[in-house]
Amino acid sequence: MAEFLGLGPQEWTAVRLSVWVALWATAGSLPFGVAVALVLARGRFWGKSLLNGVVHLPLVMPPVVTGYLLLITFGRRGPLGQLLEPLGIVFSFRWTGAALACAIMGFPLMVRAIRLSIEAVDRRLEQAASTLGAGRFWVFATVTLPLITPGIIAGMILCFAKAMGEFGATITFVSNIPGETQTLPSAIYSFIQVPGGDASALRLTAISIAISLAALMASEWLAGHAARRVTAA
Amino acid sequence: MTAGDAAADTNALEVDLRHRAGAFSLDVAFRARGPLTALFGPSGSGKTTVVNLIAGLLRPDEGRIAVGGRVLVDTARGVFVPAHRRRIGYVFQDARLFPHLSVRANLAYGRWFAPRAERSADLAAIVELLGIGRLLDRRPQGLSGGERQRVAIGRALLASPAVLLMDEPLASLDEARKAEILPYIERLRDGMRVPIVHVSHSVAEVARLATDVVVLKEGRVTAAGPAATVFRHADALDGAERDEAGTVIDASVAAHDERFGMSVLRCRAGEVCVPRIDAAPGDPVRLRIRSRDVMIATERPRGISALNIFPGVVADIGAGQGTAVDVMLDCGGDPVAARITRQSLAGLGLTRGMPVFAIVKSVALDGGGEFAPAPIRA
Numbered sequence: 011m012a013e014f015l016g017l018g019p020q021e022w023t024a025v026r027l028s029v030w031v032a033l034w035a036t037a038g039s040l041p042f043g044v045a046v047a048l049v050l051a052r053g054r055f056w057g058k059s060l061l062n063g064v065v066h067l068p069l070v071m072p073p074v075v076t077g078y079l080l081l082i083t084f085g086r087r088g089p090l091g092q093l094l095e096p097l098g099i100v101f102s103f104r105w106t107g108a109a110l111a112c113a114i115m116g117f118p119l120m121v122r123a124i125r126l127s128i129e130a131v132d133r134r135l136e137q138a139a140s141t142l143g144a145g146r147f148w149v150f151a152t153v154t155l156p157l158i159t160p161g162i163i164a165g166m167i168l169c170f171a172k173a174m175g176e177f178g179a180t181i182t183f184v185s186n187i188p189g190e191t192q193t194l195p196s197a198i199y200s201f202i203q204v205p206g207g208d209a210s211a212l213r214l215t216a217i218s219i220a221i222s223l224a225a226l227m228a229s230e231w232l233a234g235h236a237a238r239r240v241t242a243a
Numbered sequence: 244m245t246a247g248d249a250a251a252d253t254n255a256l257e258v259d260l261r262h263r264a265g266a267f268s269l270d271v272a273f274r275a276r277g278p279l280t281a282l283f284g285p286s287g288s289g290k291t292t293v294v295n296l297i298a299g300l301l302r303p304d305e306g307r308i309a310v311g312g313r314v315l316v317d318t319a320r321g322v323f324v325p326a327h328r329r330r331i332g333y334v335f336q337d338a339r340l341f342p343h344l345s346v347r348a349n350l351a352y353g354r355w356f357a358p359r360a361e362r363s364a365d366l367a368a369i370v371e372l373l374g375i376g377r378l379l380d381r382r383p384q385g386l387s388g389g390e391r392q393r394v395a396i397g398r399a400l401l402a403s404p405a406v407l408l409m410d411e412p413l414a415s416l417d418e419a420r421k422a423e424i425l426p427y428i429e430r431l432r433d434g435m436r437v438p439i440v441h442v443s444h445s446v447a448e449v450a451r452l453a454t455d456v457v458v459l460k461e462g463r464v465t466a467a468g469p470a471a472t473v474f475r476h477a478d479a480l481d482g483a484e485r486d487e488a489g490t491v492i493d494a495s496v497a498a499h500d501e502r503f504g505m506s507v508l509r510c511r512a513g514e515v516c517v518p519r520i521d522a523a524p525g526d527p528v529r530l531r532i533r534s535r536d537v538m539i540a541t542e543r544p545r546g547i548s549a550l551n552i553f554p555g556v557v558a559d560i561g562a563g564q565g566t567a568v569d570v571m572l573d574c575g576g577d578p579v580a581a582r583i584t585r586q587s588l589a590g591l592g593l594t595r596g597m598p599v600f601a602i603v604k605s606v607a608l609d610g611g612g613e614f615a616p617a618p619i620r621a
Contacts, residue, residue, distance in 0.1 A: 132339075134335070134337070134339055135339055135342075137300055137326075137339075138333070140299075140300075140325075141298050141299075141326055141327070141329075141331065141332070141333040141399075142352050142353035142356060142398065142402050143327050143353055143355075143356030143357055143402055144327055144352075144356055145325075145327045148356070152352075153341060153343075156343045157342075157343055
């Protein structure tokens with residue numbers, strides 16, 4: 011694969027690490043993403059707009075700020091970092107930290123896509139399910155969840171794409187260590203800094219563009235598919 | 244009380260509710276024993292609110308609901324059984340089939356949640372009854388409105404409900420689709436042991452289907468009782484529906500006259516000629532005679548085009564409104580109502596107990612399918 015794409019070992023490592031980190035970031039944020047989207051779409055409580063704001067904050071804040079906040083919270087001396095270290099969970103300067111940073115940066119995109127699909131669900135179908143004997147859990151599992159699956163997949167794709175491209179928060183939080191935290195964007199950044207790295211940077215850029223484009227197209231297609239499915243028959 | 248009444252009472256639906264939603268207030272109490280109780284009234288009278296309260300989709304401010312003695316709601320005792328534990332089938336106006344499931348999976352949905360011991364409904368029998376065997380592997384999106392409604396009825400029945408609610412299942416369909424579904428609802432009424440509460444604002448539909456009627460108006464029950472009696476008085480009806488007042492008579496097919504395309508029905512009032520109907524001789528049918536289609540004569544008329552002349556006596560003279568009055572006749576035991584003007588009433592000098600003749604044009608007993616005499620299956 012690496013030879014086929016004409017990639018050097020450092021480039022290939024960066025691509026592999028990026029995919030690995032993005033997969034974990036997406037999988038890790040999925041349960042929280044569905045839960046927060048449900049709460050935002052269906053819940054009625056005080057502070058809902060505050061929660062909405064907090065969820066969307068990483069989208070508008072400078073990534074370096076997010077990264078710095080992660081560093082002082084989850085770093086070795088940070089309160090949560092100290093709390094988690096005895097449990098064997100370490101984020102600082104590890105690929106896990108890169109995954110955490112990417113998860114937080116991709117989270118608003120994921121929540122948005124899932125929330126929109128939940129809001130599009132015809133609640134009268136859920137009422138019908140309840141009259142047929144399904145309790146709240148089963149209504150969710152057999153009606154709501156299947157109907158929002160395309161939205162969930164779209165949200166995962168967006169989150170994955172964002173994670174593949176995340177740079178600012180990652181480099182601030184876990185630095186740029188080849189083989190551990192040097193993701194695709196960090197690698198491009200490094201190659202630009204050294205003389206003769208242009209070719210490598212361009213190859214990685216092409217890969218980056220291809221992945222982003224594919225993700226966006228898949229997301230669009232699934233969103234359209236979702237809209238067709240959730241209208242009541 | 245006969246054994247049959249007692250059996251019917253075990254699954255009677257008792258409703259006594261007070262509920263407020265914005266400016267609308269509901270205050271209703273009735274019992275429905277079935278086989279098919281129509282909840283009848285104009286739009287905005289609270290029919291859908293009542294069925295939503297029965298199904299558990301709404302929580303009443305105050306009141307009690309019980310099915311066959313099982314209390315579902317009793318605000319005084321703090322009882323509120325959630326919708327999914329009520330075992331009440333609900334056929335919505337808009338079918339609401341699950342778009343992500345095949346017809347077969349839609350049908351199986353409620354069955355899956357029904358307690359094993361109570362899965363009395365038989366898939367094959369219901370599929371056969373509703374004629375949906377061909378549709379099983381299709382998706383709801385590809386079905387016609389009438390097919391969707393039949394699948395929705397099947398889905399509700401397969402959950403083995405204690406009561407089946409139908410909220411204007413025909414309202415969103417055109418006349419042809421309605422005519423397609425009506426016979427299935429009749430088969431349901433006559434063939435299943437599930438009491439049905441059928442919401443409707445159409446007199447023709449109610450007269451054809453209902454065994455009992457509860458009339459709702461502005462959130463109150465204005466009349467209730469067997470279908471044959473409730474519609475005799477126009478007072479129970481509103482505006483345009485007043486023209487639909489009439490009586491329902493049980494008859495049977497005596498013969499067909501292919502030469503003129505007519506059918507002869509036999510009832511206690513005598514023989515009735517109607518445009519050819521689709522039922523075999525001997526089949527029981529239900530005949531609806533609208534009050535406005537009936538004339539009264541004090542002598543047997545001769546040289547008249549109307550084919551149906553029933554001798555009878557004046558049973559009652561209604562209070563009436565405006566220039567018209569409803570005169571109830573007893574024709575050999577069958578009720579026939581006539582809407583005549585006050586002027587005619589005075590001119591003929593009608594009084595209670597007076598022998599008269601009721602005259603009905605045969606063409607009035609057709610009215611485009613929906614009013615046609617409908618077969619009843621035993």
